[in-house]
Amino acid sequence: MTTSVRDEARRLYGTFLKENPRERDLVLFKADLLRAVRGWLHTTGYTEVATPVLCQDRESAPIPQFATRHPLTGQGFHLKHSAEEHLRRLIISIDRVFDLGPAIRAEHEDAEHAIEFTMLQTAARDVTLADGMAMVANLVQSCVQTVFANLANPGADFTTIYEMPVDDAIAQALGTATAPEGANLVAAARDWLAARGMACDGGDWEVMEAFVKHGVEAAVTAPTLLHSFPYELRHNSRIDEKTGRAQRFSLIVGGVEICDGGVKLRTAADYRPMVDANIALREELHGVPADEGPLDFYADVDRDPADVFTFGLGLERLLAAVTGRSVADVLSFPFH
Known part of the structure; x- marks a missing residue:
């Protein structure tokens, strides 16, 4: 049984599960899956840390965040979009950390996007991109095997998780022998979107994000780790000096990203230009007033700079991929 994003039968969620045993199985x-993920991480040397949901600083991504105020003091808070920056701060003292809990995002809800969902976020010191991707593949395969007793399931076959440089996927999407670079890549992405009647008049960041989602990721069906992104898609990942490519990866299953991460920038001086650009972009796109950026984050990462590998994994997206359902189908209490 597949439900719609706003299936009124799911409003009375307990009754819905009582009357639909197969839907109850998704909860189980x-x-x-949560137990299996925690078990794998503990075995691999990660320490669980609960990061705050009420955050004093905005996160550095160019996105709007939900905000609220303390009903007694009036102090303002931003609701957690990702735990990465809190975990990144802990790495100066603890080598491997993770948070497994709610993420709250200002999304337009649909079959694959939710306002509140369960996110695994990790950070590990002195892990290379290649070793980090191998860890992610091992985590996913181990947990799917543990929970479902089979890597080949109705939604996806995780027997093999492939690897592909994202340049190859971009070239396939554009129908070119090689991927364009720099301004030529952005121009080609605009043309690709325009040819398909999609919005293409935004800034470079908007255009590249839309192109990757609709042109690159949508064409990837088998579980695949896309890696080594061009500079325009670096996000907050370090550039490999030898290749000129960002040490970033995304795990795509059935055309949907379920995990993203990479080797991150080291120091506040590395982060500030990106964060300042994101603050300006956030103001331009969403009308969010400019601020000073995450000052406590800057101070902590500068205390002991290191190569840090992080990744975020959406638990509902993984469950949906395995079972062949939508994210909306596997949310608990979809009407909150």
């Missing part, structure tokens, strides 16, 4: 699968 999610619980088993």
Whole structure:
């Protein structure tokens, strides 16, 4: 049974599960998946840390965040979009950390996007991109095997998780022998979107994000780790001096990103230009007033700079991929 994003039968969620045993099984699968993920991380030397949901600083991505105020003091907070920056700060003292809990995002809800969902976020010191991707593949395969007793399931076959440089996927999407670079890549992405009647008049960041989602990721069906991104898609990942490519990866399954990460920038001086650009972009796109950036984050990462590999994995997206359902189908209490 597949439900719609706003299936009124799911408003009375307990009754819905009582009357639909197969839907109840999804709740149990999610619980088993959470246990399996935690077990794998503990075995691999990660320490669980609960990061705050109420955050004093905005996160550095160019996105709007939900905000609220303390009903007694009036102090303002931003609701957690990702735990990465809090975990990144802990790495100066603890070598491997993770948070497994709610993420709250200002999304337009649909079959694959939710306002509130379960996110695994990790950070590990002195892990290369290649070793980090191998860890992610091992985590996913181990947990799917543990919960479902089979890597080949109705939604996806995780027996093999492939690897592909993102340049190859970009070239395939554009129908070219090689991927364009720099301004030529952005121009080609605009043309690709325009040819398909999609919005293409935004800034470079908007255009590249839309092109990757609709042109690159949508064409990837088998579980695949896309890696080594061009500079225009670096986000907050370090550039490999030998290749000129960002040490970033995304795990795509059935055309949907379920995990993203990479080797991150080292120091506040590395982060500030990116964050300042994102603050300006956030103001331009969403009308969010400019601020000073995450000053406590800057101070902590400068205390002991290191190569840090992080990744975020959406638990509902993984469960949806395995079972052949939508994210909307596997949310608990979809009407909150």
